[in-house]
Amino acid sequence: MRQTRWAPSTVVLHVVLGALALVYIYPFLISIATSFKTDADAVANPLSLIPTTWSTAAYQRLFLNSDFPLWFRNSVIVTVCVTLGRVMFSSAAGYALARLPFRGRGVVFGGIVAVMAVPGVVLLIPRFLVLNTFGMYNTWSGIIVPLLVDAAGVFIMKNFFESIPPAVEEAARIDGAGTFRVYWSVVLPMARPALITIIILSFQGSWNELMHFIVASQRRDLITLTKGVAQLSSGQLSQGSQFPLTLGAAVIMTIPVAVLFFIFQRKIMNMSSGAVKG
Numbered sequence: 001m002r003q004t005r006w007a008p009s010t011v012v013l014h015v016v017l018g019a020l021a022l023v024y025i026y027p028f029l030i031s032i033a034t035s036f037k038t039d040a041d042a043v044a045n046p047l048s049l050i051p052t053t054w055s056t057a058a059y060q061r062l063f064l065n066s067d068f069p070l071w072f073r074n075s076v077i078v079t080v081c082v083t084l085g086r087v088m089f090s091s092a093a094g095y096a097l098a099r100l101p102f103r104g105r106g107v108v109f110g111g112i113v114a115v116m117a118v119p120g121v122v123l124l125i126p127r128f129l130v131l132n133t134f135g136m137y138n139t140w141s142g143i144i145v146p147l148l149v150d151a152a153g154v155f156i157m158k159n160f161f162e163s164i165p166p167a168v169e170e171a172a173r174i175d176g177a178g179t180f181r182v183y184w185s186v187v188l189p190m191a192r193p194a195l196i197t198i199i200i201l202s203f204q205g206s207w208n209e210l211m212h213f214i215v216a217s218q219r220r221d222l223i224t225l226t227k228g229v230a231q232l233s234s235g236q237l238s239q240g241s242q243f244p245l246t247l248g249a250a251v252i253m254t255i256p257v258a259v260l261f262f263i264f265q266r267k268i269m270n271m272s273s274g275a276v277k278g
Contacts, residue, residue, distance in 0.1 A: 085148035094157025
């Protein structure tokens, strides 16, 4: 059998990458282990990956003696609505900026790029004022509508549509297809890699959103996971550190995003598969 010989530089590279991967994943492993500890064990052995006494008390408390199921439901509703909205609006806006000639198109795209450069925290107060003025504060619409369009999503879709040869659309127009038919039936199916990217980014962004939910609502029945877990960290349910409770909630929060990423990870990395080669 032929033996594979590794160069010293390759061995060093793999060791360094393995060490970096361990540093990156170790805090998450601590979160999982701590969620199965008792409060006393979590305080006494915070970095241990093996609980002294295995306990599911944190998870029982989350699902049976807290509003965690309500927070989870609210996050699912918001995330699904926002993801669908961003896919629809970002793709339509990206196609218009990439293909439809209209006056001020460059100014609009420049504005989108400018919005991407502005820190989100700067817009929180204006966002609250707008929601309050239009009567959307403490409502589902106030939570969902401001998140339906994302500048980064429009930017990604515009660039991808520009990579598709115009000849494809011209052939469809010769066959009698209108602008919307070309966009919906011809171009959009070819943009599947970009759409998957938008789905993942939108799902992750809306699922992990916090600051917007803080300024958009104070109603208890509209609290989402991120806001609820933040309240747990401040000791909402009881006194003490509540490390197992908080980290158990954090572990559950990561599951939907992790599952979505592992399902689509190969497709999100192949961003050029939707383009037609000339």
